[in-house]
Amino acid sequence: MIQLTEITRIFHMGDQAVHALNEINLSIKSGEYVSIMGPSGSGKSTLLNIIGLLDKPDSGHYELDGKIVTDLSETEQAQIRREKIGFVFQTFHLVPRLTAAENIELPLILSGLAPKERHTRVNEALLAFELQDRAQHRPSELSGGQRQRVAIARATIMRPTAILADEPTGNLDHQIGAEVMTLLENHHKTGTTLIVVTHDRELGARAHRQIAMRDGKIMIDQANDTI
Amino acid sequence: MTLSDTLHLSFKAIMSYRIRSILIVFAMALGVAAVIVLTALGDGARRYVVNQFSSIGTNLLVVMPGRAETSGSFPGMVLGQTPRDLTLKDAQLIGQLPQVKRYAPLNVGVAELSAANRLRDVTVLGSNANILPIRHMKLAQGSFLTQGSGHSAQIVLGAKLAQEFFPRTNAIGQRIRLGENRFLVSGVLVPQGESMGFNTDEVVIIPIDYAQSLFNTTSLFRILVEAKSHNQIQSTKQAILNSLKQSHDGEEDNTVITQDAVLATFEKILHALTLSVAGIAAISLIVAGILIMNVMLVAVNQRTTEIGLLKAIGANTTDIRRLFFMEALWLSLAGAIIGFLLGQFGSLLIRLIYPQLPAWAPIWASLAGVVVALITGILASLLPASRAAKLDPVTALSKK
Incomplete structure (x- = not known):
């Protein structure tokens, strides 16, 4: 359960204040599939960063699973990111010197899990995302689709309650992008909340609930009747 | 993590x-x-x-004539006095001190050494038999200037000199000229090489009396003293200074340096x-x-x-x-x-x-x-x- 109340985020560009988010009120239930769309600079990525606790709002408060998380310490927020949130980025953000398996393992390492347990979990993930023969390859030796699969495996390895994807198909061609979306949606079907930021209408239309933003405000928030 | x-x-x-x-x-x-x-x-x-x-001696003290003054002038100068020389009598006086294990008076000079058509200048040490243990030198062969036989014309050669002058024969018992005098080679030193810039392989040692007459002097260059133990070095130094002061009419005109302090x-x-x-x-x-x-x-x-x-x-x-x-x-x-x-x-x-x-x-x-x-x-x-x-x-x- 994500509950945003009057969230405002202001960026300062020179002497001009830009309202990236302007008193946003938003409630997303656990297990929902939401797409956030809008033109560049509409505030959709900022909204995602705030939901993912990467960014702090200038005002308003944010309740996650019944707990106000806006005022938590940096360490506590890091723990929530680790345990409850999985990020998927447009540019994958894999660590170039680590192999696919090691990249997937990273969140487990950060959580302090024992190596043996980590090994089993990583192998399961490699299998689930059909990456077993790519396990020892570095990101530079992987195709775009494979990289994003590694990134999704990494985002889901901690079994988070929400997956936040920021333009997950932005660097992929249409077919591979569709495959990646299917992977994310499959994971959503296991009960995970899925929030996808995109400016691809077709992709956005796949979500059960569509939010359109402009100038830091939510313009449209509608359920997808076709599904 | x-x-x-x-x-x-x-x-x-x-x-x-x-x-x-x-x-x-x-x-x-x-x-x-x-x-x-x-x-x-x-x-x-x-x-x-x-x-x-350390190799030049143990518990070593060196007595030198004259006094290092910081006042810039020797007090005796006003009275028309010069610093008194060290003499053999001073050395004997020091030898009687209870803290002193042994002493060796020392005169140093250069003289011409010649034998069997060979000739060279050598450094001459005039001393007594104690110089050997005090300076940690050893004899390779023969005997040293035996104590008490200070008047016999004996000479001890450094290893290199013995080799140079008597390459094929045994040096012991050979006659050799030093300056005007003839000496009997009684011993040869063990080669030691250079220590503190002083090469014992190229010196000759003769009895102090001969050295004094050779260099026409009655004064000593140094007196080397070995204290009985390490703890007694300071008291020995004091005792030497006191006894010399007494014999020099109350004038403190000698310097004693200890190996310890220099070290x-x-x-x-x-x-x-x-x-x-x-x-x-x-x-x-x-x-x-x-x-x-x-x-x-x-x-x-x-x-x-x-x-x-x-x-x-x-x-x-x-x-x-x-x-x-x-x-x-x-x-x-x-x-x-x-x-x-x-x-x-x-x-x-x-x-x-x-x-x-x-x-x-x-x-x-x-x-x-x-x-x-x-x-x-x-x-x-x-x-x-x-x-x-x-x-x-x-x-x-x-x-x-």
Whole structure:
């Protein structure tokens, strides 16, 4: 359960204040599939960063699973990111010197899990995302689709309650992008909340609930009747 | 994140930037090695001098005529007096002191030595039989100027002289001319080589009476005194000064230096030299530390997106700080260890090339080199590590 109340985020560009988010009120239930769309600079990525606790709002408060998380310490927020949130980025953000398996393992390492347990979990993930023969390859030796699969495996390895994807198909061609979306949606079907930021209408239309933003405000928030 | 994972991840980072890491480790190693090798040299020189100086005698005191004055003028000058010479009588007086184990009066001069058509100038020591034990010299063959037979015209030759003058025959029992007088070779010294710039292989020793008549003098150049024990050196010095003062009509016109005091001074000077050389070498360690800082700052800059990602997947500031801290620690640790080995190897090379120089780095220097390397490495990592930890994840992730 994500509950945003009057969230405002202001960026300062020179002497001009830009309202990236302007008193946003938003409630997303656990297990929902939401797409956030809008033109560049509409505030959709900022909204995602705030939901993912990467960014702090200038005002308003944010309740996650019944707990106000806006005022938590940096360490506590890091723990929530680790345990409850999985990020998927447009540019994958894999660590170039680590192999696919090691990249997937990273969140487990950060959580302090024992190596043996980590090994089993990583192998399961490699299998689930059909990456077993790519396990020892570095990101530079992987195709775009494979990289994003590694990134999704990494985002889901901690079994988070929400997956936040920021333009997950932005660097992929249409077919591979569709495959990646299917992977994310499959994971959503296991009960995970899925929030996808995109400016691809077709992709956005796949979500059960569509939010359109402009100038830091939510313009449209509608359920997808076709599904 | 557990400690072993932190160590492992930071180690991986070092291994993947190989050239960069090798260069830093090399710089650090060079600094540590410099500290070790230079202190080994300095301390080796100190030990060399101390050994040399100890080898000339044990519990040794040297009595010299005249007095080192700090007032600039000798007080006796006003009365038209000159400093009194040391005489054989003074030497005998000293010999009667209870603290004195033995004494040897000494006259030194140069005279012409000739035998069997060979001729050369030699340094002549005039003394008594005690000079041998006092100066730690040994006879290779024959007998020394036997005590009491001071009036027989005996001569003891240095090893090299015996070899030069009597290459094929045994030198003992041969006749040899020194100046105007004829001497009977009674003994040959064991070759000792040079010590304190004085080569005993090229001297001859004759009884003090002959030396005094040879050089036409009644005064002594020095009196060498050996105290009975190390503890008695100071009291011996005082006793000698007192007894000479008495016999010289209350005038303190002699100087007694002790081997101990000279040795201590040498040690002090050379130790200070070692320390300052080590200090100079330590500067290179600090330079290496600055290098580490610079490289780590570049690393933070290069890996900004990676840091952002780590934060996004749940690393907290402590995790990030530790990762970068460990990375610098690995680098300085590797540098310290390699530098230590390099330094020991360098000292070994010096010892092989100059066997007479005991170039062992003192333990404190090796330890200090390694510890300073680690500390500079750690200090140098603090700023980059905290800069990495403070990065804002959103900005970090959006960096291209």
